[in-house]
């Protein structure tokens with residue numbers, strides 16, 4: 306049985322754990338404030354809050370109910386637009402009304418829930434963070450100016466927010482109903498989900514599988530990896546950073562451990578999907594969906610990461626780059642899953658760069674992406690790991706280009722010579738994201754961008770013909 310709290314009500318259901326939370330909310334519970342739009346994670350109309358007990362408090366994150374398998378709701382507090390009613394309009398709702406940010410209203414519950422998640426977060430709410438929180442919400446009517454004005458008003462209303470205990474602050478200021486204060490104790494009394502065998506369809510965040518396989522999953526029980534404690538957390542052990550397979554993309558972006566090594570990690574992560582997708586999508590899910598342009602995979606390839614497997618077979622550790630055998634074909638048996646991903650780590654900034662070209666800056670997948678990690682020995686490159694997405698059937702580790710650069714000094718001329726090696730390693734095809742020729746050109750520019758970012762003083766563009 307899946308047990309969770311839906312707004313102020315304890316729910317236990319025997320519905321298939323692979324069916325969508327959205328259908329349960331709307332068709333079983335009759336809570337039609339949550340809207341059905343694209344069912345693919347693109348429109349945000351179905352946004353709800355998912356609150357997880359963390360210590361003695363509940364951490365709320367925006368979540369797309371269309372992509373959330375019901376099994377992932379177990380033990381959580383799920384909040385729909387109906388669950389935030391206090392009998393009067395909250396600051397967020399007022400800001401939307403007062404600034405003309407509502408016309409047909411179809412998108413409004415989703416936008417309000419994204420903003421409630423932002424206000425319930427432990428960060429300071431600013432106009433920028435409020436807008437960023439709604440990056441996954443599409444509105445066809447208002448034009449976004451009025452939503453921006455609402456975001457300004459919300460930031461103003463949240464000025465005094467207590468970031469140490471935001472939910473209590475919201476309740477005390479009559480922005481959330483009082484029952485929210487009873488939730489931690491009520492969640493603590495829900496026993497863990499009785500796991501099915503490790504032989505069903507494995508799902509982590511669901512942001513890939515629920516798009517591709519929704520009909521089959523609606524009738525199925527799943528093996529949910531999302532909340533397994535042994536697959537969570539980021540730690541350092543023996544000079545390696547170990548990332549649990551089910552760490553979400555948001556958690557990776559917030560990790561102090563990762564920030565010490567890659568100070569720009571949060572801004573790189575913001576280029577991936579939207580906030581609710583990042584709140585659900587996991588690191589291992591990004592690897593196993595095996596998209597040739599998976600952003601997290603491209604970052605991990607340049608960190609020369611290894612994956613460690615779990616499951617009924619003997620555990621093994623292999624370089625991430627060896628996991629990809631061909632288009633969407635992985636060296637992973639049906640009885641295996643990814644337990645963790647690890648890479649060599651020091652608690653000081655690495656020479657690391659990630660670049661992504663997409664048609665829009667946010668909520669778009671890459672045409673071509675690339676990452677580079679360099680270790681220097683004096684003036685010479687002592688080690689170089691380069692990766693590229695969108696230029697081959699698999700997320701590509703540019704072994705020959707990295708080897709060419711190793712042992713050489715950094716200069717514009719060397720980068721030009723490296724292009725020639727790189728062009729032999731890639732095999733882009735023409736598709737909706739651009740012609741093969743365009744992708745070759747893009748990757749060339751991205752590699753130059755890595756060097757310009759990491760070695761601005763050593764790359765003199767006036768000495769080379771670009």
Ligand SMILES: Cc1cc2nc3c(=O)[nH]c(=O)nc-3n(C[C@H](O)[C@H](O)[C@H](O)COP(=O)(O)OP(=O)(O)OC[C@H]3O[C@@H](n4cnc5c(N)ncnc54)[C@H](O)[C@@H]3O)c2cc1C
Pocket residue numbers: 345346347506507508509510511512513514515516530550551576577578579582585586587588589590591592593594598599600601641642643644668669670671
């Ligand atoms: C709207 C939208 C925008 C997106 N934008 C981007 C983007 O900009 N960049 C990008 O890179 N991706 C993007 N994605 C893709 C998304 O990031 C990936 O789908 C996500 O990382 C998958 O993780 P998940 O946990 O949700 O996977 P799931 O859907 O749960 O699973 C995906 C696959 O991985 C398998 N799996 C999951 N965990 C494990 C494990 N531990 N061991 C073995 N197998 C496992 C599942 O069985 C399944 O086959 C987007 C997706 C959506 C819906």
Ligand code: FES
Pocket residue numbers: 340341342343344345346347348349350351352369370371372
């Ligand atoms: S219905 Fe569009 S994101 Fe869920």
Ligand code: FES
Pocket residue numbers: 406407408409410411412413443444445446447
């Ligand atoms: S108000 Fe109509 S879609 Fe936003």
